[in-house]
Amino acid sequence: MVSALAVVGAGAVLLSACSSGSTGGSNTAFNYLGQTENTTIVGTLKTLSAGECTAENKALPLKATTNPGSSFDQKLQLLAGQNALPNMSMAAGTPSLMKQFISAGKLKDLSSVAGVSDHILPAAKSTIEKLYDTDKLYVLPTEFNIEGIWYNKKIFSDNGIEVPKTWNALVDASVKLKAAGVQPISTDGKDGWPITRLIGDYIFRDLGPNALKDVADGKAKLTDAAYVKAADAVASLGKQGFFGDAVASIDYSTMINSFLTGKAAMMYNGSWVLANFADKSQNQIGEDNIGYMPFPAVSGGKGSIDQVPSNVGVPVTFASKNFDSKVGDWVGCIAKNYGNQVLADSGVVSGFTITKQPSSVSSLTKTVQDVASKTTTSVLWFEALFSAKATTVSSNNASQLVNGSINGSQFMQLVQDAK
Structure with a gap:
């Protein structure tokens, strides 16, 4: 994760094919x-x-x-x-x-x-x-590493919730959980990437697996309405309070702790988190109580639920x-x-x-x-094909998107400008 954010210096050594x-x-x-x-x-x-x-x-x-x-x-x-x-x-x-x-x-x-x-x-x-x-x-x-949504089986069962297979079903489940006094989703707003993962996954489900390559190749822009739709959809989760309070102050460890202590019903993360799940000093809900679900489908979308976000x-x-x-x-x-x-x-x-x-x-x-x-x-993930600068801009502004400081259009403009 750390090296993926490494910034390549402007004075990079030039590479020559002739000396390969x-x-x-x-x-x-x-x-x-x-x-x-x-x-x-x-x-x-x-x-x-x-x-x-x-x-x-x-x-x-x-x-x-x-x-x-x-x-x-x-x-x-x-x-x-x-x-x-x-x-x-x-x-x-x-x-x-x-x-x-x-x-x-x-x-x-x-x-x-x-x-x-x-x-x-x-x-x-x-x-x-x-x-x-x-x-x-x-x-x-x-x-x-596969990525997706990890969920608390007991919380789902206690609230009569079936594993959501569509985005609308995920939103409906989150509404029901919040009404029951349960934080629907734990996320890391301080680092931002779990939020931008949701944006990228929504784009893939809605526009198809090549949607962000089209942006990288200049065939589309993040500021196009179809892409802004994804940012707005994720912003709506924050607006409805599904990420809890003060999301910008929540770091990676706190995100995991909220899920593993039963304070939140769901968490988006990669399979590298299995090490945390296996640690009994961290995991208070038990491994048997944790389920995995793929990122849900977007109704009418060109992507498929079996196209797994991974790295x-x-x-x-x-x-x-x-x-x-x-x-x-x-x-x-x-x-x-x-x-x-x-x-x-x-x-x-x-x-x-x-x-x-x-x-x-x-x-x-x-x-x-x-x-x-x-x-x-x-x-891939949202920023995979973008520059290191765009990755930083995306992560730094993710929490602003879900706490309402900026809207989907503004967020996408910032990343597009840095791409």
Whole structure:
């Protein structure tokens, strides 16, 4: 989440396609560069190097280094400009920077590596293609997060509410809950992104899965009436008090706490929140009392409820320079075994196929796996294809939208101007 908001400096190192490396043969180690704060990926790689990927590690020993997440994108820019990207690294958090690397030939197309694509879930592949605007595979999905609405089963049952399948049904349920003295939806207004996720999902359900790509490509504008409609719909939730009081002061931890202590009936979040659900010191309502529902359909919309909002966390990528058979063997081993290992060790759902299901996986994790395995088409989040500046403007003004300080048209104008 943090690296996805990294700002690429105006003085970025220029990338040159003419210096994009080749198969080479100078590798003495399998060099991996990751963010200092992310210990899951490197920990899983080290486990694989001593287990399923022992042979690959013997042929080309794993060597891991780190760089702080706050400057990771800039570090990748510097290395790319010097034609010195490591064999494997965490991908840049800014999609537009990744597209520059791809255009300059800095990254290896992994779909050309035998067997790799067979180990990628269709939904994860769909997400990657949309994120980088390519039908080739330039990253491996070390995570696969679905997003949607988590709800309190008991609160729904006590109030005679069925799981909403349409936006209108969601609004009706929220009206009923508020009348019963229950806060309908817990959200993080301070950071803003859970609110803008609702806007993006509404757009996808109403206008179809390519609606925000049309904006990124200049075929449409956020200020068009059909897009403003989504912002107004979400603003209406705030106007009716469904997010509670003082939404601008609610941060991420408070949002989760309100849901896990039974103070709110619903919460929009990604499947990364399963770690909070599994923590008994936080979860006072119990895992068995939590349900997942996809973002509801918009009546008459061109999108479908089975087009799941998702992301691939921080994926990993491989440099085209010095990509030889030994590096290719590592890639193949990672694609085949990473998903099993990270699920067993860390409980992380990745975008890889699973061939060994741990016995200790929770019912909620199984729900996420089931949704991920059945999904063929995914959609991104509201700001995914916009600039870092537009992301900041969007997040900073989300709470103003739902507390009535600005309307949908004004909000969309601000983001459009920054896009």
